[in-house]
Amino acid sequence: MTTEAIQERLKPIVKPYVNNQENFNNLTSESNFIEDLEINSANLVDIVLDVEDEFDIRIENDDMEKMINVEATVNVIQKKLANK
């Protein structure tokens, strides 16, 4: 799956937890979940679990640790899909 396609599928997963709508509307690969989208850290686990369900993958702690922005999250998903 292309980076763009993964990012498109990631958007509706992240959306319910976003507190900065403007930055979400201008989402880029560099958008940081906490700093830019103002997602509360308590919700990061919900996003990780939603990503696992949506892409039918399992994310270990080492990978979860990096999932704080769009690019890193897309990379983790891409790697997991490639290894399926």
Added chain:
Amino acid sequence: MIGNDIVDLAKADRESNIFRLRFLEKICSQEEIKLILSNQNSTHLYWRIWSMKESAYKAFQRKCKFETAFNPFAFSCQLYDSQNGRVCFKNESVSVQTIHTDEFIYSEIKDNVHKNCFFGSTSDFMDHLKDKLKLNSIPEFQKTKEGLPFVNLSSQILEVSKTHHGNFQAFQY
């Protein structure tokens, strides 16, 4: 060290289901999961442990200047009683105190320097500091380039930890 975290329990209940498959395993150790599941109020104990880990994360991030990461499993909690506990990170540990009400759970690193806590909006906090420290003008709430909050009091820099969730906000300073 300085670090605090607040959880709005109504908001947390709406947004997260701790009993969801694999949820607890992402955040907690097996020992912590046992404590949570054997407690009468598993959800509240989960949020206490979460807020302890998050407070410690903030404290160690400030101290060690590590890059932002989502690594709650790197912080392990020991609970002494209903309020006091300790969080270990690598070879270090910090004492954490937690306040629990019907509406929120609030954890704060126990520290001899940063003993104060203020609940309210940022502007109310700035007014409070002006009155308390008898300042001539309202101070400005700022963040370092690493995103760490502080207040510039002209004579000194006041380190602050801020936490906000749903209807609640608190400052440790």
